[in-house]
Every structure is written in C-alpha cells, then in structure tokens.
Amino acid sequence: MKTKNRRVFLKIVAVGFVSFFAFIWNKLTLQHIATSGAEEVSVPLNMNKEVQFFDKYIIVNSDHQTKVFSSHCSHLGCKIDKMESGKLVCPCHGSEYDLQGQVIKGPAYKNLTILDSTVSDDGKSITIKG
C-alpha cells in the first residue's frame, strides 16, 4: 500500500510539475505577445491601384472606398499575392475570393478578415491595425 501511495503521490507531483510549467509557459507567451503590442503599421497607399498586395495586407480600392484585408487565406493562412480574372487566388490550395473578400471557391469557407484602417489626409498612406 505504501508503495502504491508513493507512486500515486509521485504521479500527482509530476502532473503538477508539468501543469505548472505549462501554465507558466502559456502565461509568459501570451504576455509576450501582448507586450509586442497590437500591431499598427502605416504603408504607402496607391489609390490608382484597384488591388494592392502589401505583404500581410491586401488593399482594395473600389467605388472610392479603401478596404484592407488580411492577405492570409482563411483556409490555412497562406499568403495571397495574386489576382486572376478579378479574383484573389490562394497559391496553396486554390481558394478564391472576390474583391469584397468573400469566398467564391473553397476549400476556404470563411471570408478574408477585414482589418481596421485609416487613410491619411493626403491619401498617400494608410494606417492598418491588426
């Protein structure tokens, strides 16, 4: 009985030990992400261009409106960097979106994420959050 109790005890200690570190790890990582701050970047804006691929962002100018989408495909996060026949096409698995960011063809089923953005007064740059 004694031996058994000791094993149970050691197991509890081990699980506790691992859990403690897992807890600390989760906390410190999330805190680190938080300290990195919500990203806010200002990128040059070309109002003449209907669709502008800018690394993590897709900036779409249509009907005198500027919208910013995350360039990450909602399926698996691949970076979309190409427009074909007026559609945004993912290079990894061929998901397609229209210029409103809405899915036209899967495997993606969620629309592209719209990011908050503000166009500068002179219309030459855009500040994007997120």
Added chain:
Amino acid sequence: MAKKNDKTTFGTIAVAMFWLVILSGILLAVPFNVESPYLSVSTMIVANPWAALIRNYHYWSSQFFLVFSLIHLYDHFHYKEKIGLKKGMAFRLSIGVLIIFLAMITGFLLKGDSDSEQARQILQTLAERVPLIGQSLAFSLLGHPESYQLIYVHHIATFTVFIAVIMIEHSRRKYWPPVLDFVISAIGVLAFSYLFSAPLHDNLNPAVKGPWYFVGFQEILHWLSHPAWSLLLFLVLLVLLYLVNSAKGKTMFLSKRSLLVFTGFYLVLTIIGLFFRGERWQWKNPWQENYRYEVLNNFKSPRVQLTPEFELGTAIASPVIQGRKESCLACHSETHGLTDSHSPEAIGCVSCHGGNPFATGKNQSHNNMILIPGNLATAPQSCGTTQCHPEIVERVPTGLMATLSGMISVDRFVFNEQDNPDELANVHHLGNSAADEHLRNLCVRCHLGNPKTEYGPVNESSRGGGCLACHLNYSPEAEIALAKVKDTIINAHPSISLATSNNHCFGCHSRSGRISTNYEGWHETTLEVKQMPTNDNNYRLIEGERVFVKKQQDVHHELGMECIDCHHSYEVMGDGTLYAHQEDQADVQCIDCHFDGDARTIKAENLDNESAIIAALRLGNISGKEFLVTGKRKHALVNTFVENDTAFLQTKNSKIKMALTRPAEVCTRSNAHSDLACSSCHSSWVPTCIGCHNEYDPNEPSYNMVANKEQTGGWVEFFGEYEAKLPSLGMRTEGEKSEVIPVAPGMILTIDKSAYTDDADNLTIFHRLYAPVAPHTTTKEGRDCKSCHNSSLALGYGEGKLEYEMADGKGKWTFAPLYQRDVNDGLPADAWIDFLQTRTGKVATRSNVSPLSVEQQQAILTVGACLTCHDDDSRIMKATLNDFEEQLQKRSSACILPEWK
C-alpha cells in the same frame, strides 16, 4: 531475416545519418544568416560552392535520416510479434517521431523561400487551431512572423536535443553507429550532395509545395474546409504508433495494420502531390501545357560545381535581386541597354528568361531558359509573373490582335460557313473547313500569339511576337552586338519599353485595311517591282515586293503623331472583353479630343494603376494633372491633359505638345449631317479592291501559318484592281441609332472551292460585300458637298457618269456605270447597289452595316440637284444647312427638283 530479431534494421544507418546531420549542421551554421535566410542560402549556392556542398550534405543526410527512421519503424510493423516496449518509452518514441518531423519542417522553413513562407503560414494556422493553447503553441514554435530566430533555435537545439536523447535511450545507450554503417552513409550522402542540390525556390514560379514528406498532407488539407480536423489525424497516428510499440495481441496487430494501410494511402497522396499538382494545387498531368514549368520545376536540382564557370569575385559583387543572388549576373555582369525597370540590377535575368538562377555552370543555368521572352505562350512565366504584369498578360489574349476574331468570322461568313459575320472566333480554334484552311494559308500570321523565333529588331516583315511585338527596341549597339560570333557574351541588350513606334504596328497593319500605310500616305499598287519607277520619291517598296505610291497622309501623321498617341493600352492590349470586330474594341473616338463643350476629364489620383504608371513614365510628375477620358469606355488618354481650360496632347515618344482643336461649327450643328461619323467626311481616300478571285490548288506550294511550316496545296488569291478613292457611304445601325459611315468595296469576289470540298451547294461562291472602314487618311477639311451629293461612288453605285438632267420643267437623275455589269448579279463590277435601288441580306462584312436606303439616296440626290447649279459655299447652300425645307419652299421657278418615278 537473420537480422530481424535484433530489431535494428536500418536503425544504425539512421543513427549514422543523425550524426552526419549534426556535423553538417554545425558547419552550415557558419555561412547561414538567420536574419536573411533566403539571401544567405542563395549566396552560398552562387558564391560559396563549399557551403553549397555542405548545405546539400545537411539536406540529404537529414532526408535519409527520416527515410531510414521510417523504414526502421516499418520493420516493426512488418512482423506479427509484439514489440513490447515500456509505456513510458513507447510514449517518448511516439513523441520522438513527431519531433523528427518538426525538426525536418523547421529545416525546410529555414531556407526562407516562397515554399517555406507558405509552409510557415500553414504550420502557424494549424498550431493556432489547437484548442486552448493554440496561440501560445504557434508563437512558441514559430516566434514573431518577421523573425526566424525561434525556428532556428528549435531546429538546432530543442528538437535536435530531444531526438538525440530519445534515440540514445531507444538504442540502449548506443551513441555511435557501427563504423561500416557510418562510412557507407558518409560516402553515400557525399555522392548525393555532389550530384543533387537541396531545393531552393526561385520565388518566381507560382507553384508552391511543402517538403516531399508533407505533400501528401498538403493533398489532405486541400480536401478539408476545416483543416483543424487534420490535427486529429496526427493524434490518431501518434496513438497508433504508441499502441504498436506498447500494446499486445489484437490491439497491437490492428494498430500495425492500420498504420500500414495509412502508409500506403499516404504514399499515393504523396505521388499525387509531387507529380500531379501544379499552380494553386490544380490537377496537372504530364500531357498538359506547362507541366514542366509548374510541376517539374520543383525538382530542379543543379549539380554543385566546386569551381564555378565564373569568377567568384564577380558573383560576390553581383547585386541582390528580389532578396536573392542570381548566378546569371556572375557571367552577364556587363549587360546593359534595358530601361531602369527592366535592368538586370532591378529584376535580374531569371524574371524574364527563366533558366536556373542557382546553377553555377552555363549548361545548367541555361537549361529550360526562355530565349525570347514575351511570346504569349510563355508570357505568364516571364512578363506576367506575380511581381510584374500579370493583369496585362491575362488581358492580352482576349484582345483582337490575339484572337483575330473579326478576320476569322468574316472569312467563314464569306465562305458561306456561318450566317453571321459577328460571331466570336479565335485563331487557336481553327478547324479544317475551306475558310479555315484559307486563313491558315493567307491570313493568320498576324496575331500576337505567333511566336517570335529569331533575335532581331521589329521591322516591316515582323509578325506576332507577343509583348515584344510592340515593346522591343534594338539600339544600334545591340544590333551590332547581335551580329557577333556565337558563344560570346552579348552585353548590349535590346530594350523593353513603352517606346512603341509606328514601325511596331507596321508589319501587320500595312496589310488588309492597310491602316499603317494609309496613315503615312502610301497606297499599294499592283505594280511589280520591275515596273516601279526608280529614283522617284513618290514610290516606296515594302517587304521587297510590294510597290506603294504616295497619296495624302493623315493630318495627325503630318503633325508628328504616332499610332499610340491615339490608341491607349486598354485598346491595344485588350480590356479583358472578347470583341468581334476592330470597331468594337476601339475605344478612342475623334470627339474624345475634338470635343464640343466641356472637357471630360479624370484627375491623376483617380486614374487606374496602369494608366497612372504609363502617364508618370511619359509625363513625369502627374500630381494635380487632369486627363481627358474617352466617351465610350471612360479610359484615360494619358498623353492628354487640361491646362488653364485648354486641352493639350503631348505625343508619347517625340513629346510634341499641341493644343487640341474643337470641331468646326458645321460639324456640331444639330440640324444637318448630325448622323454622320467624322470619318465619313474627313477621310481623303481609302484603298479599294474589286474583282478578287480565290481558288484552292492542291498542287500549289503553300504555307501553314499556324503550324509555321511549308505544305503542298493551298488557297491562291488572284487580286483585281487596287485603287485609292474617296470612301462610299453606308449605314451602321445599332439599336435605335444609325450613323452614316465610310465603307469600301472590301469583298467583291468569287471563291472556287471545288478542289477543296465535296459540298455541292457551295462549290463556287460570289459575293458583293462592302466593308466598313477606318481609313486613317484624316484631313482637316471635310470632303466637299458634291463629293457625296453628286457622287455615284459615295452613294454606292460605283464609278460612272451621274448626271442631273432637266427638261420640260422636270428633273431626272441618270447614271451610266463605268464598269461592266457582273454576270453573277447584273450589277456594275464596283457597285454596292444599283442606281436608286438598295440591297438587303448578305451585303456587308458586318450584320449592322447596310447600303443607303432608296429614300436616303433620294434625299442626298435632291440636295445634289441643287448643287448642280449652286456652289458649295454659296449663300443659298449654306442656308440649306439650317433649314433645307424652308429653302425648298422659297425656291424660284428655275429650280427644278428631281422626280423619282
């Protein structure tokens, strides 16, 4: 079998590979730069062959480590007996397999190319979707998106240490493999490393794939809308692996078999992923176009050359191209002549010419190179790559210069193969009909898809050539360099630019409607070369055999304007819409520049990107500028602008600035001539051809312009008379709107198909078709009144004597044709219609074009009757322009109007 019991099959080889991975990894850490991985890896390949060799060594030893580890695992699955490891050990081994894959994939990520970047995104997304700890897990595994630091740490430390510990524990503390295994592994990997390079994506090819061991997984992900479910697959596999190692009896056996079935299934998926998936993971089999480019590109693997075929110093000094080193520039370091945006310093060589940017010898570098980029078949791989002009390359094949829709459709219509000349057609879909063979023999050389196959500048004999057809220019230096001995490096490169001149258009557009020659004031004759007067500037020889005579040039040409000064990029390169005929695709109209009233403009900041770039390249700073836009499709005319309420045009190449004139009052009045197209009055002449005969000769040596090869048997054309005349008038009706337009006898012809077809109903064909024309012989002054109102030619009767006779108080128009009446339809040879009659049905090369109605002819001739006595510019005739009916009421008794019965 003998070795079965010791359960080390290939395990010792795997251990050997592991130590080789460690050793090569330590060496590779010296040249590798985690802050710019792609640049550092490409620099190793291009400028440090020893580093390239060790990178290959690291790659191949790790791949073989994985392969032999998996084979080692398989060895266990193969036998029915239990393995019987302790639970803790089995658990750690299962995790170890996962860690091996993580070590492998992080190595894949560390090359930093486009494959790696996308794989990183996928890994991050999957990790984030692990419940509860997803975000922390993703960040802890991959770190900050802009940095490779954490990935590198895990690759060289976390995962490596873990694998080492597990491996040593698993092998019962055997640290080292047998010497023989080690030696064989080391030599084998060295051979592989010398012969085959580790992959590195050129970041241009649009096909992206994960490492070979994950393409099967990529295939699974392709089918999953909710890819997070794939995580369960990993979990199941790890559990199965655990059970294989620790369970017994049926559970163990079922786990083994499940893993075996999965391995077989995964193998099939891997083969599909590797060999049958191309750009955007679309199905691609070896017989499809671009298979080599989209699929085999992944296997590009140049051999390491320890002494590259160039000076390493030059390679080190070569510029960084889009984040990488290109070995091309180590040899072609002196290349010049390209415009800034296309210079090798900006886009390197591979962006246009393909080949292998990471090979270090001529043959390997030039393998699969595009010698003449810009041809439409390869344009998506050169001019149209993602970073360059993809949207234009996508549009060009839809334009008429690429489809030849009108030419094909009208030809089939004339050959009685289709009822409507306005159907959409494409030169790439020609069949075997008489018309299509006729097109192949005589017409379809002039399309942009016809490839340019030889170096050299565009000249009057050039046809096709895709992007180069308009954008290629040789400097004198480049032309001289072209003539140099083969195998010497040519440094003077022709330029690719916006400097499209009339000469670029000339090759194709000096034929058929002959717009290019008309514009410059040259009319083709039927003279033979020997009949051409010598030393006479009034004559010009084109292509060594066609004799042209001087006529009046277009007023715009006289002012120094070129084709592209009117025709903008969306007209010339297509706007993505398929059009049936030139007049449909044409956007710019006379009134866009010669407008009455307020200018229709667009501000620079509202221009579309293409127009803005072109405008900026042409005019410099366009900020604050206002450009004219076309009325038809609202495209900007980027060489026009409004300054102080005056509209200007600046010629694109020669930069001549000119104020745009407004139309004369006579043109803008709304009560006479308002339904006339500008060109019906302002064209000075148009080339005409009557009496053409076509027949098929099965023995005639001819040419197939699609296949670009000689053949026996072809269509032969016997042309009639070429004459430069004032255009005739016809009607174009679109919906409710009709307009008087210039037309010319385009196809008064006979076709003899008897030698080509057995179609008894259509062996010989006769047609009398006029064609709408855009003469491009514009004059400032319009044609005079009599040239229409008193002209049999203008009215469509053909040449002849058109007279107004007045006798006994009655007036009557008479007409005596110059040409004999044709046996086929009884009309004068050059006529469209008979005197004071009209025709319907198959009368023109467009379904919406027809001759003047009898009422219209009578109305025109009524004014013509007045003009027999009154001069054009007489007060009374000018007054008729305001109110003709009123003037008729006021006419004197001497004025006798025509009677029509």
